[in-house]
Amino acid sequence: MKLSAGASLIADGAQVLAGGSLIDHCTIDTSAGKIIAINPLLAEISPQELALRAEPIQYRLDRGTLVAGFIDTQVNGGGGVMFNHAPTLATLRCMMQAHCQFGTTAMLPTVITDDIETMQAAANAVAEAIRTQEPGIVGIHFEGPHLSMAKRGCHPPAHLRPITEGEFQIYLRQDLGVRLITVAPEAVTPAQIRQLVASGAIVSLGHSNAKADEVRAAIDAGATGFTHLYNGMSAMTSREPGMVGTALISDNTYCGIILDGQHVHPISAQVAWRVKGTAHLMLVTDAMSPVGTDQTEFAFFDGKVIRDGMTLRDPYGSLAGSVLDMASAVNYAVNILDLGLAAAVEMASLTPASFIHLPQIGDISIGKQADFVWLDDDLSVLAVWVAGQLCYRAAPLDW
Known part of the structure; x- marks a missing residue:
């Protein structure tokens, strides 16, 4: 219909x-x-x-x-599939179908740290989705591989690396729709960030142990986002603001936040909202393959991820994405954080649309x-x- x-x-x-x-x-x-x-x-x-x-x-x-429809800028999988494991158009359709039932009407399929062949295949799949106007697929998010070893989380260390010409050829493609790239400031240079931004890509900062000065340099170079605030980033302390403190104080940057009750304490989430405001704090899922299924474990590079309730962990005990959906994130913002429906929906729709420069949604x-x-x-x-x-x-x- x-x-x-x-x-x-x-x-x-x-x-x-x-x-x-x-x-x-x-x-x-x-x-x-x-x-x-x-x-x-x-x-x-x-x-x-x-x-x-x-x-x-x-x-x-x-x-x-x-x-308004929900916009998720960080979706690793859903419907029993992971984009990294099968970077195809069929996987994108399966992910969209799984997340649509929870209110997601636009998404950035996300490729986490992997080899360049997987990144190329993922880019090709998204390019085909953009060419054929596949419903809900508006671009791609490369989360890594240019991240900090100290804050890598579940990202496989064997694939962490500096940017080479091979990655740049992927990032600079103009047939991918929205291009969002998460990097650690200590793993790239300001000049590289400027080159990405000049091409029309959006640069977000995350999985980083950077100090405030490094983060500010990345923002000055054109970075406008922070990937899953609080998680995988240097904390704010009395004498070193770290990435968290710099993210919170930077007026014109956007912060994604995972409201699943596992990644962020409610008080920390409320602090972020009071500082960043509805217009610059956006809901993301960081969803993995179990969303929309009864899957309790799945293969993940050379190991597996186990689900325990709302928590996913890799063999080393690190949080490995989430089983969160956007409707549940909105519900959490309304009923746990008491932000009200209008604010929760804005953080799930208009705010991410502004972040990824899609004024039509x-x-x-x-x-x-x-x-x-x-x-x-x-x-x-x-x-x-x-x-x-x-x-x-x-x-x-x-x-």
Whole structure:
């Protein structure tokens, strides 16, 4: 089912979160995957009256809240597959299908530290997805291999390395959509960061033991993000702010944060929100293959990762990504951090859209892409649309 020309979402019992405000009783009209009108619903419309309308499809939202689609900039896997293990278009489709049911309408498939052949294959798969306009795939995130050995986490040490011409040839490609590259400031030079940024790539800092001066130099060179704040980075102390302190105090940078109850203490998360604000703190999952499945372990390079509840650990005891989904992250921000639905949704939609320079997504407003998540009153996902196409449904939608 698609939102074709003239189709309408009719919120006769649901609220719509648009531009940070809740709207009661309205219709959202879409055409060719874009929002073309948002109008008040002045009176209850009967099924008979709807039948006389020209629109071929109407979706009725009788409860809950309609919000903008969630954007996840760090997705390693889902649906039982890992992008590193099988860097193909089929894997991207499987990952998107797994995460769509939790409200993700756009993602950056993420390649963690690996050999250059895997990186090339991943880039080729994403380039094909961009060429064919695969729903939800908007680019690629290379998390490594230019990271700190001291803060590598689960990244395989055998593949950590400086940037070579081979990696630059991948990073500078112009057929990959959004290009996000996580590096450690001590593993690259400011000149290399400037070269990446000049090409249109977005540079994020992470898995680093850098001191504040090194981090500031990377920001001055054009880095604008921090990968999973607090995790895999030098801590803030009284005499050395480290990466954490520098990330928090840098006004124009964005910080991803993993709200799964395992990676970050609630108080630390609240501190980050109070300092960075909703506009610069964004929700990410760092999701691995078990998301959307009952998988309890999976192969990971020369070992395996074991799931224990909401925790994933490698054989050395390091946290190895997460089993978090975006709907659960929003729920955590609302119910554990008490940030309110509008702030939580903004951190899951508009903030990441701003970070990766995609103004056409991230909010419900005229001219934006028709990416929607219909949430029940308990914040469970009832339905999801990507570019106007219904991709997941857990509740009746038709009159």
